[in-house]
Amino acid sequence: MTRPFVVDIHTHVYPPSYMEMLRARKTVPYIHDPKDNGTPRLIILSSDDDPAIPIDERGRPVDSSYSDTNVKLDFMQNHGINCSVISLANPWLDFLSPEEAHTWAKRINDDLNSTCMNINQDADPDSKLPLREKRTLFAFGALPLSAPTPDIIVEEIYRLSSLSHIRGVIMGTSGLGSGLDDPKLDPVWEALEKSQQLLFLHPHYGLPDEAFGGPETTARYGHVLPLALGFPLETTIAVTRMLLSRVFDRFPRLRILLAHSGGTIPFLAGRIESCIAHERKFKENGGDVPGPQRSIWEVLKTNIYLDAVVYGKAGLQAAISAGSTDRLLFGTDHPFFPPLDGQDEKWLSVITNYTAIDEALKEDQASVAAMLGENAVRILDLK
Numbered sequence: 316m317t318r319p320f321v322v323d324i325h326t327h328v329y330p331p332s333y334m335e336m337l338r339a340r341k342t343v344p345y346i347h348d349p350k351d352n353g354t355p356r357l358i359i360l361s362s363d364d365d366p367a368i369p370i371d372e373r374g375r376p377v378d379s380s381y382s383d384t385n386v387k388l389d390f391m392q393n394h395g396i397n398c399s400v401i402s403l404a405n406p407w408l409d410f411l412s413p414e415e416a417h418t419w420a421k422r423i424n425d426d427l428n429s430t431c432m433n434i435n436q437d438a439d440p441d442s443k444l445p446l447r448e449k450r451t452l453f454a455f456g457a458l459p460l461s462a463p464t465p466d467i468i469v470e471e472i473y474r475l476s477s478l479s480h481i482r483g484v485i486m487g488t489s490g491l492g493s494g495l496d497d498p499k500l501d502p503v504w505e506a507l508e509k510s511q512q513l514l515f516l517h518p519h520y521g522l523p524d525e526a527f528g529g530p531e532t533t534a535r536y537g538h539v540l541p542l543a544l545g546f547p548l549e550t551t552i553a554v555t556r557m558l559l560s561r562v563f564d565r566f567p568r569l570r571i572l573l574a575h576s577g578g579t580i581p582f583l584a585g586r587i588e589s590c591i592a593h594e595r596k597f598k599e600n601g602g603d604v605p606g607p608q609r610s611i612w613e614v615l616k617t618n619i620y621l622d623a624v625v626y627g628k629a630g631l632q633a634a635i636s637a638g639s640t641d642r643l644l645f646g647t648d649h650p651f652f653p654p655l656d657g658q659d660e661k662w663l664s665v666i667t668n669y670t671a672i673d674e675a676l677k678e679d680q681a682s683v684a685a686m687l688g689e690n691a692v693r694i695l696d697l698k
């Protein structure tokens with residue numbers, strides 16, 4: 316049996332230029348270099364920036380796996396991944412001032428594009444350069460969401476369409492600052508729809524500590540509550556707000572890839588649909604407006620793609636049932652969730668996702684191959 320072609324569509328980077336920009340900052344997010352030449356620390360969440368914690372221990376270590384493409388290529392090799400669609404990791408460019416947002420977006424996007432181009436030239440069998448067992452890279456671009464006007468974001472979306480190795484955009488859930496049901500985002504949805512660029516929607520902000528019992532409770536359990544629950548619920552709320560504000564009615568050809576198998580959308584879709592059906596009134600600008608016209612089930616089958624980064628058969632089965640096997644795409648979330656002892660060649664987080672796919676689709680090798688790579692090649696046009 317030939318091994319399927321594997322594409323990782325959920326794999327992040329902090330390009331060196333982005334790391335330098337974070338190094339120059341003193342407020343969250345920023346990079347701190349410990350005095351003993353230890354691994355740099357990324358202080359990424361405001362809860363990480365606790366003055367009670369010594370600065371050298373704040374946040375999380377960010378080793379070379381976050382910014383060195385060769386480390387990414389080795390990881391791909393070790394995990395049987397042929398192609399990766401890399402994306403800037405959270406919090407993307409959300410925190411930049413309006414004046415600097417576009418310049419940084421162009422710089423980061425050009426960096427990502429040329430990194431992919433250089434690697435793919437190396438992978439070309441006709442190239443004189445050494446072959447690295449034909450590992451290839453593409454990328455999702457980042458958007459200057461804090462730019463002074465949406466036209467600048469729109470301009471960058473169209474510019475990204477012209478870059479050879481960019482295959483869509485990654486974005487968080489805050490939109491222009493008021494969430495994804497903000498009508499001011501309509502030009503952005505329109506540009507994404509017209510250019511048919513895939514939007515990879517990814518969480519960063521989670522839920523307020525109060526949702527978990529307050530800051531002390533959250534801190535007691537490390538990153539478990541924010542990452543296991545805060546992230547998926549953030550995505551669920553963001554997409555439900557898009558649905559309720561009729562984004563998918565106005566932009567029926569919008570294509571969105573949801574991180575972490577859509578948060579809890581596949582599991583809660585029936586409940587969301589039922590609550591919409593039983594709601595008498597939707598209000599906008601003081602008046603009554605109709606609710607969403609297209610059902611969440613239709614949106615899941617036409618607008619939404621899901622990654623398969625859910626670490627279990629039950630969650631994956633919900634995603635398959637709500638979407639379909641030809642709308643799910645394999646991902647690893649590299650370099651997040653590395654082995655804790657730093658030793659294992661194979662990462663537990665990646666094996667868990669491979670195993671979930673095998674267990675959910677045991678008898679259906681065609682769907683396994685689709686989910687592992689063929690869907691991504693088709694949906695993202697990865698030649």
Ligand code: 5CU
Binds near residue numbers: 327359405542648
């Ligand atoms: O689970 C994840 O996707 C992540 C991520 O992307 N960024 C992060 O800071 N932690 C976990």
